[in-house]
Amino acid sequence: MKLSMAIIEHWIRQYHPISTMISDEPDISAVRLFTYAKAPNPNYLYVGRNKDFFENSQSDEVLLVHKKDVISLSTHELEDVFDSLLDAFAFYQNWEQEMLSAFQKENPEQVIIDSCKDIFGPMFFTTTSLQITAFSKQYPVGSINQNWNDFWNLGTLSLASLMNMQSGQFLEKLSGTWECETFYESNVETYPYSMMISQENSAHRLIGQLTIISHKPFQQYHRHMAVYLKRALCLVANHEEIIDHGSVAQSLMQDFLQGKRHDASSFHTFYQMQGWDPEQYCMISILKQENATPATYGYYLKTLRQYLPNGLFYINSSLNERQEGEIVCCLPMEPIDEEGQGGRFGVETPDALFQIAEVLKLDCYCSYPLTGIQNAAVQYAQASTCLARGKREYYECALEDLADLNGRPEHRCLALHPALHRILDYDRRKNTSLYHMLKTYLRCERNRVLTAQELFMHKNTLVYRIGKVSSLFSLDLDDAYEREYLLVSFRCLETMP
Helix, strand or coil: CCECHHHHHHHCHHHCCEEECCCCCCCECEEEECCCCCCCCCCEEEEEEHHHHCCCCCCCCEEEEECCEEEECCCCCHHHHHHHHHHHHHHHHHHHHHHHCHHHCCCHHHHHHHHCCCCCCCEEEEECCCCEEEECCCCCCCCCCHHHHHHHHHCCCCHHHHHHHCCCEEEEECCCCCCEEEEECCCCCCCCEEEEEEEECCCCCEEEEEEEEECCCCCHHHHHHHHHHHHHHHHHHCCCCCCCCCCHHHHHHHHHHHCCCCCHHHHHHHHHHHCCCCCCEEEEEEEECCCCCHHHHHHHHHHHHHHCCCCEEEEECCCCCCCCCEEEEEEEECECCCCCCCCCCCECCCHHHHHHHHHCCCEEEECCCEECCCCHHHHHHHHHHHHHHCCCECHHHHHHHHHCCCCCHHHHHCCCCCHHHHHHHHHHHHCCCHHHHHHHHHHCCCCHHHHHHHHCCCHHHHHHHHHHHHHHCCCCCCCHHHHHHHHHHHHHHHHCC
16 A cells, blocks of 8 residues: 555654645655665655755754655654654555455445544445445444434434435545545534545446544545545445456457467557556466355456556466466566665565465465566466466476476576576676676585685685675575575576577
């Protein structure tokens, strides 16, 4: 879940924030400590002291900066603020996941309302016939107003309450795709403000309405969180619509996976439709659940598309001999340029995919991330291999495929240890010889004295460089599988055409 500066300002209100905000979108995906050593990411919130941001300042006051938005806090406790912000991301991530999985539960609207008990005030859900089917049960009769008493006693609004509502006024309609309205009811004694969020299906037909009531006007952070409420409600409304009509991009991807298309024109069309760069890293994943019905996969598909809008998802039952349903995912991944980051692949790990798959109880089987989609058929084969062997990541299967001398050359080539090409590229850019050093070290069975003699290098220098290459490329040289995989990859890379 991405946060807005308004949501963050509310979360840290104990520090008496003073804000200067220009943006009005929930587009913050992570929090980082500020440093001039790294270029700022426009999707991050940066935390630091005033003097960290401004060279001539001596102030230790904590600042939060996102693009052109600044929040100044009345505290010098930088570590406490940073920990609090990490808690905020964890809290709202869990909240979103709980709501998005509500459609699987009995009375999902009640599950959504219960998940909001620590965020919003009293809430209730009504059908188009004004029947109350879910509400905040922690507020008893007499604790809110007469309307609330009607909910408890009648299960709907009384005629008198409906007449009183006619004298109220709509305050605003929130703009954007996810519409909701705020309302002021002048005749109620307490909690006169309401925010009404419509539940619609994919045909934009009204199914019901969630209403949040408050004793004071709604704040901007309420409006931003209403977006996520709306998505969860519409996911519930669409649970009957399980047919995936597909798209041109999905059709192209299916052809890529089957190896039916290899022409540059098809690749170019796909990149344009998805808005992806041809050098974009992509990963193919298969998501499955034992004994899942087609209807269940339909629910999961909608959740995945809403949670990971940049990915391409579709239900597939024709690409494999098992003839069982599965969700195929093509997910773009961002490269990480910072040294020592990005693991074996140099890209961000797909944590969001793993998290939502865990919430939905889907097993996830992932290929290696590769640039472009011209190798999609091989990547699908990698993900299928993971499925057959019960492994989540292809890394755990790649050595067996690489050592198979009867395997298809293009499959074996893409099964090489992913760190090797990155090490070679590093050597070219930095004029180092880490590749040769690592190969010699492993062929000498990690004997430091023998390796140092082979390389005409001091043993201490060797120890330092082995530690450096292990850290830069996330290598665990104490792991027997890692060492064997690297040795076989060295040999294959030297002998492959």
